[in-house]
Amino acid sequence: xxxxxxxxxxxxxxxxxxxxxxxxxxxxxxxxxTSFKKGHVLIKQGMLSTNVVYLRSGLIKLHxxxxxxxxxxxxxxxxxYLGLPTTFGDKINQYSIxxxxxVEACFIDITTFRNLLYSNPDFSYEIIIDIxxxxxxxxxxxxxxxxxxxxxxxxDVILEMAGPIYDSDxxxxxxxxxxxxxxxxxxxxxxxxxxxxxxxxxxxxxxxxKIEIKKRESLLMISAKG
Amino acid sequence: xxxxxxxxxxxxxxxxxxxxxxxxxxxxxxxxxTSFKKGHVLIKQGMLSTNVVYLRSGLIKLHxxxxxxxxxxxxxxxxxYLGLPTTFGDKINQYSIxxxxxVEACFIDITTFRNLLYSNPDFSYEIIIDIxxxxxxxxxxxxxxxxxxxxxxxxDVILEMAGPIYDSDxxxxxxxxxxxxxxxxxxxxxxxxxxxxxxxxxxxxxxxxKIEIKKRESLLMISAKG
DNA sequence: TAAAAAGTGTGATCCAGATCACAAACTTAC
DNA sequence: GTAAGTTTGTGATCTGGATCACACTTTTTA
Numbered sequence: 001x002x003x004x005x006x007x008x009x010x011x012x013x014x015x016x017x018x019x020x021x022x023x024x025x026x027x028x029x030x031x032x033x034t035s036f037k038k039g040h041v042l043i044k045q046g047m048l049s050t051n052v053v054y055l056r057s058g059l060i061k062l063h064x065x066x067x068x069x070x071x072x073x074x075x076x077x078x079x080x081y082l083g084l085p086t087t088f089g090d091k092i093n094q095y096s097i098x099x100x101x102x103v104e105a106c107f108i109d110i111t112t113f114r115n116l117l118y119s120n121p122d123f124s125y126e127i128i129i130d131i132x133x134x135x136x137x138x139x140x141x142x143x144x145x146x147x148x149x150x151x152x153x154x155x156d157v158i159l160e161m162a163g164p165i166y167d168s169d170x171x172x173x174x175x176x177x178x179x180x181x182x183x184x185x186x187x188x189x190x191x192x193x194x195x196x197x198x199x200x201x202x203x204x205x206x207x208x209x210k211i212e213i214k215k216r217e218s219l220l221m222i223s224a225k226g
Numbered sequence: 227x228x229x230x231x232x233x234x235x236x237x238x239x240x241x242x243x244x245x246x247x248x249x250x251x252x253x254x255x256x257x258x259x260t261s262f263k264k265g266h267v268l269i270k271q272g273m274l275s276t277n278v279v280y281l282r283s284g285l286i287k288l289h290x291x292x293x294x295x296x297x298x299x300x301x302x303x304x305x306x307y308l309g310l311p312t313t314f315g316d317k318i319n320q321y322s323i324x325x326x327x328x329v330e331a332c333f334i335d336i337t338t339f340r341n342l343l344y345s346n347p348d349f350s351y352e353i354i355i356d357i358x359x360x361x362x363x364x365x366x367x368x369x370x371x372x373x374x375x376x377x378x379x380x381x382d383v384i385l386e387m388a389g390p391i392y393d394s395d396x397x398x399x400x401x402x403x404x405x406x407x408x409x410x411x412x413x414x415x416x417x418x419x420x421x422x423x424x425x426x427x428x429x430x431x432x433x434x435x436k437i438e439i440k441k442r443e444s445l446l447m448i449s450a451k452g
Numbered sequence: 453t454a455a456a457a458a459g460t461g462t463g464a465t466c467c468a469g470a471t472c473a474c475a476a477a478c479t480t481a482c
Numbered sequence: 483g484t485a486a487g488t489t490t491g492t493g494a495t496c497t498g499g500a501t502c503a504c505a506c507t508t509t510t511t512a
Contacts, residue, residue: 117350135311419461
């Protein structure tokens with residue numbers, strides 16, 4: 001399963017540029033870049049964790065088992081770090097991370113990760129920026145989830161898949177309709193009905209899990225009007 | 227309005243201990259600790275921001291104007307930093323921060339704040355821990371908001387007020403019923419009805435905005451069963 | 453301290469979307 | 483390739499909570 005060794009795989013962009021300076025030593029570590037297939041659980045809610053996950057490629061879902069079943073909080077695309085909160089708090093994972101696509105990732109020991117943060121301000125800075133972005137994303141998602149109705153939320157999911165996630169108007173849904181329901185707080189049946197409706201209105205075409213956007217403007221309108 | 231000068235007011239706990247060492251210089255800055263009264267807007271959605279806010283004391287609400295009105299994302303108690311995302315992203319505030327209590331805060335220039343992060347790993351580390359905690363909080367809030375029904379959500383609000391926020395079974399609600407609605411995604415009328423119900427069942431006693439918890443176990447039960 | 457504005461209580465009505473109940477299609481596994 | 487499991491489609495019914503409507507109370511303002 002292991003594909004190759006991934007030296008400094010976590011140190012990218014600005015931080016990476018500084019690898020030549022005095023701090024190089026403390027930034028060096030090896031981690032095994034491993035690939036996992038769809039469905040693999042990288043982080044399991046309720047379990048003790050001693051690693052941060054660096055997601056090199058692929059898609060994951062961050063989901064929480066709530067009082068009434070599983071809820072997908074968000075879908076995250078590589079690259080990025082996962083499981084940071086556990087690095088600091090009580091180390092029991094508060095959520096699960098599951099691959100919803102073929103995924104490449106490596107596990108970085110918490111201590112190594114902490115040293116990295118301490119020894120490299122650029123790295124810390126990047127992490128902070130990253131988490132802040134997440135924070136904004138989740139705030140907006142919260143507002144959308146509660147203020148829009150199903151049609152608008154499904155339009156959003158489709159646009160997000162086409163846009164940030166797959167970068168194409170034609171893509172294969174990486175999750176089931178039930179999971180879409182868990183992502184937008186609605187039932188499997190409603191998702192099915194709305195998708196059928198969109199298809200009937202020639203806004204999208206559906207064949208199995210393949211979706212193609214036919215009228216992007218319509219989706220944008222539906223998304224905007226709540 | 228200015229109460230006093232607040233040297234190093236942002237550098238607390240571990241980071242503060244290191245003030246004597248070589249990095250002291252870069253950590254030194256003055257900021258005016260100011261007090262604001264209830265309703266004062268510290269950060270305004272849509273406006274350009276060049277400051278991070280350090281909240282020294284008091285309570286604020288973080289709220290977002292969505293497609294269908296204002297939604298309170300969360301209520302935050304001092305101490306802590308506010309408005310971090312704006313420090314990095316496009317500098318346009320994505321949300322508003324409004325005092326819902328008498329509040330003491332100071333504004334730290336973004337550049338100063340960045341230097342602080344760069345020059346002090348302990349400080350960066352604390353900030354990361356802090357943001358991670360927020361992240362978890364907001365994830366859980368998301369799940370609760372969508373999986374529980376009104377009774378459960380109101381029970382949660384009351385318990386949160388009594389617990390983390392005021393540390394007493396008897397407190398004065400810092401927000402209106404309408405705002406509680408905006409916090410838990412429900413209407414003003416429903417909040418009113420549920421509070422009346424709780425009072426009738428002798429779970430709480432209400433007089434104006436004063437609330438006293440009579441049967442904490444009942445609230446916990448209501449919260450738990452969704 | 454009176455008038456205006458903001459906040460609250462409570463009934464009556466309505467509706468988006470959940471839930472139920474099956475049938476059909478698609479995926480795995482042996 | 484057939485049986486078992488999983489995912490989807492679609493009607494019929496039900497319901498939590500929104501919305502409307504209006505009286506009452508508390509707070510703010512001038």
